[in-house]
Amino acid sequence: MQPKAPQTDTSRDRILSASAILFREHGYAGVSMRKIAESCEMKAGSLYYHFASKDQILTEVLNIGIQKVHAAVARSLSDAPAGATVIDKLKRAISGHLHALLEYSSFTSANVRIFRQVPDEIQNSNLEVRRAYEALWDGFLQELQDAGELRNDVDPRSLRLMLIGALNATLEWFDPALGNISDLADRYADMLANGALKKGDS
Amino acid sequence: MQPKAPQTDTSRDRILSASAILFREHGYAGVSMRKIAESCEMKAGSLYYHFASKDQILTEVLNIGIQKVHAAVARSLSDAPAGATVIDKLKRAISGHLHALLEYSSFTSANVRIFRQVPDEIQNSNLEVRRAYEALWDGFLQELQDAGELRNDVDPRSLRLMLIGALNATLEWFDPALGNISDLADRYADMLANGALKKGDS
DNA sequence: CCTTCTACCTAACGTTTGTTTGAAATATCC
DNA sequence: GGATATTTCAAACAAACGTTAGGTAGAAGG
Structure with missing residues (x-):
């Protein structure tokens, strides 16, 4: 095909x-x-x-992949109402990420899948864009921690690594034609917030 | 280099x-x-x-990547003592996955990173091995659910997708020379079991 | 209508690729 | 040590690659 x-x-x-x-x-x-x-x-x-070159095409594809997701999450965070709960904020951020990730999935998949394979100079040029997006999440999660919402033994950066890893993996199996992205975001937010086990098993 | x-x-x-x-x-x-x-x-x-060909090399590399991880997790699950708690079992399974994943990281990274890029016939030939590993996890998580250990609103298959996604993403940032894999496994198990938020925020 | 600009095509170049085949080198066995 | 088996090398092939430069067709502007 x-x-x-x-x-x-x-x-x-x-x-x-x-x-x-x-x-x-x-x-x-x-x-x-x-x-x-x-x-x-x-x-x-x-x-x-x-x-100018194949490399220039690649560079732009990689950048678009991240910029779409960054813009969506930034908008989700800034659109949150003043009295939003922490779970609501988390849902919004995750929803922003997943919507952009799965709606622009050709660009975002390209980035997620091939970033580590491309020539070093191109990896380096994409790193800035990546770091900016990571910083957005780190800032958000640090706020949650400063507000006493995260468990004391949870490191915001580690949480971000785990969270983005799990979210980006949806590119490999989620089909927006068959499932609802907002539902997916809600489920992921709930799981990351509250865990999978029944209470009392810790 | x-x-x-x-x-x-x-x-x-x-x-x-x-x-x-x-x-x-x-x-x-x-x-x-x-x-x-x-x-x-x-x-x-x-x-x-x-x-016989470059494709044969690829096929074997992809298979090795999964088989190492499968064997480790299978061993972890079968080695669990009879009275092990659910969090202990989860830790063991995750530890098995992460140890193999990060110790054979050239093969496992190759699989995780390039699986979706290889010729279709090779993807198809690796799918059996993949499905077998997924089934191992699905079986384990289904047992947890049957035993009433998982929350009623958590689907074992969805949990597995999220969990494996998060675990495999460690390939991109975790360096075994700088960090302890068992600690990482414990943290991930704890997060996935209990979530990131303080209780009372759900 | 004519001129200029834009956007694409074509042919070609030097380089790289997976693979094959026969030769040569090395290892093993008696 | 000599014979045999194993393993590697070297040269070559056809195909494919990224890219260039000149040409051409169509669109736009005066």
């Missing part, structure tokens, strides 16, 4: 979308410029009118 | 180890037979004495 690039505004966007889909399915090195071009109903040489 | 294959018993093992390291760092398509051979201090043609 040959993936088709979605019909977006410009050829440049079409190339990026097609690239994201192909990179996540075949890895970076497994996707040739000819394959990307074919997916856009173009020829490989044409891609160089829009992008 | 040119990775060196660890000194193992046979050339065949050396090729597999080198391949796992290279696949996880560069993806499947990003690693040539010449690179693998060089890593083993051989030439590319020599690899064909031991393996």
Whole structure:
């Protein structure tokens, strides 16, 4: 089945979308410029009118993957009403992450799956964007801790590593056509907040 | 920095180890037979004495990645003393997973990172091994639920998806040279059992 | 309508890839 | 030590790769 690039505004966007889909399915090195071009109903040489190199396409795909998620979570956090409970805030943040993650899944999957495989210079250039998103979560969880909402023996950074790990893994199995993202977010928030065991088993 | 294959018993093992390291760092398509051979201090043609194809190397690397983890968790579960508490059992299972995951991290990382990028026939051939491991966890978590240890609103399969997602993400940031795997396992078990929030916030 | 700009195509280049085959080197066995 | 088996090397092949440069078609502007 040959993936088709979605019909977006410009050829440049079409190339990026097609690239994201192909990179996540075949890895970076497994996707040739000819394959990307074919997916856009173009020829490989044409891609160089829009992008300087394959590496530049990759760099932008990786950045888009993170920026979408970052913007969504930032918005979720700032939209929270003043009297929101901690569980409500957590649900909002997780919901923001999951909605963006799963709605832009070609870009986000591409990032999650191939980040560690790409040339070092490109990894390094994506690290800033990644660090900014991590800092957003770390800030949020640190607030929860400062407010006395997190258990004293829970480190916010460790919690973030675990939480993002679990959330990003949904890319491998969750299908938005079959399930409801908000329900998923609620379940994950509940589990991370309260755990899986019945009380009294600790 | 040119990775060196660890000194193992046979050339065949050396090729597999080198391949796992290279696949996880560069993806499947990003690693040539010449690179693998060089890593083993051989030439590319020599690899064909031991393996029929690059795809065969890949298939074996992927299988090893899962089999190590499966064996460790199975052993952890069967070694649990008769009177073990549920939190103890959970700790054991998680510890088994994490120890294998992080000790054989070249193979397990290769699997986790590149599984979705490899040719379909190879994905399909690895699926059986994956399904068997998933079934091991599902069985264990179902026992916990049947024993009334899990919350009634927690689905064992969903819990497994979340748990394995979180555990496998440790491959990206945990360094066994800097941290203690058993401590990590204990923390993860505790978090997944009891959650991150102070009681009373649900 | 003519000129200029935009966006794509084509052909080609040098390099890299997985693989094969026969030769040579090394290891093992009697 | 010589014969045999195992293991590796070297050279080569066809195909594929990222990229370049010139050409062309169509759109836009005056």
